[in-house]
Amino acid sequence: MVQIVVSSRGAGGLAEWVLVELQGEVEPRHSGGLAGSLLGDLHYTCEGVPVLIVGHHILYGKVVQLEKPFAVLVKKRADEPDPTGPHTHYTVTALIKTKLLFKTRPKPIITNVPKKV
């Protein structure tokens, strides 16, 4: 039987990340993949409403405390020595208890509004 261990370093070793949920897909503007490229600016209003500016769009969202938190699992890489044997191994890197949910239709940012002649 296959056994995969999911190990945790405990609260001291576990970071807390945040989930951002967006509609649709994220695609790179330039070829060459996403790594390193910018997504956008995340602001919060004084009332705590998250505002995300992505490309030519403004997204308004809300902060949601997750009823069921997530664990982020990272597969153990081959170059790290595995004392437990040949089993596949995942490490819990972080817990996610909060998400920023952007469900509203993005508002397009209009630039260069032509002036009436």
Added chain:
Amino acid sequence: AMRSRAEVDATLQTAKLNPAELLPAVHCLSFGPQAGTGECYLLQLEPGLCAELEAGRSLVIRGEKDEQAVLCSRDKTYDMKIADTSNMLLFIPGCKTPEQLNADQASCDIIHSQIAGFSNNYWELRRCRPKLKKLRKLLMEDPYEGPDSQKDKTLTFSKYTTEDLFTLIQASEEEILHQLQVINACKIEGHWRILEFDYEMKLLNHVTQLIDSESWSLSKVPLRTCLEELGSLEPTEMIEHILLSYGKRYIDDGEVYFEMHEDKICRAIAQMLLQNAVKFNLSEFQEVWQQSVPEGMTARLDQLKGLALVDKTSRPETILLLKVEDLPEDNQERFNSLFSIREKWTEVDITPYIQDLCAEKQTVGALLTKYARSSMQNGVKVYNSRRPIS
């Protein structure tokens, strides 16, 4: 190149957002170097699992190649399934919530956050029954027949340590250890063994005969005397094991005693009688059974739930051996099997044979609604199969 405050402000202006209505801190989100490599997975946690991980405990995913994987914590088992979402989930380390920003007055103006990964699916968990039927199956490969066994000791059978069982069974460690106790397994030379039934009855018989000859109270059977009197007949570990299997251990005035379990003993003796034939005349069986149980114990039919089936429709009424642990583990297969044994069941009769199928918070009634069809027969509600059984 990292975004500057000037660039952020310019974007705000283009977007016609008023900085005065926003918190001063801004997160500039970019994709980290590992994002998109698919090395990160999201696991949705059922109640209690978050605390387990925070305490530093591990979880284990177990699965046979042809089985669906389960995830086990220290004491629970969960089915695992991939849940797809139409949305994109980005996971971001170091991203702060408004509360955190407000609480920390010294928070940076610009927080450059790298998105560690993203996904449009996650692993979903659902608490399930531990798959324990395999445990009995493994231990029945080589039941222990006692030290005088005529079994060919040169043949090597599989023997299982605790660790072996943890790696072979799709269940949590505590569920496995608990089940070992339920089935009266014992550790002999480091391996878990189940006693061969005849040997188990032989041991039990030694004890009940001793109780009788010593005129002990059934609720105060002294360990020390049992070991002294029976130690020449059987290994002392086996005598103690049978007392633990059929009694409750306690200490009184520094001495170990056992309160014998009437129901368990009567039930075992019934099994011993019933396994000798296909079917018995109920009243004859009850007479022999009562005569066979220790003095002071009362044999009652309700002790045989999940072990024997009474047929009140036949003349004379009969009883036969039907052990729930011999039936299939899968819900549908279990019901098919039960309906092929008897076409129509009352809820009272079928309950002991489906009780173990109930998931957390599921009732027998819910199972019957799902897997059976009900009708009235002679003023009594009965259940039969939803589909034709061959």
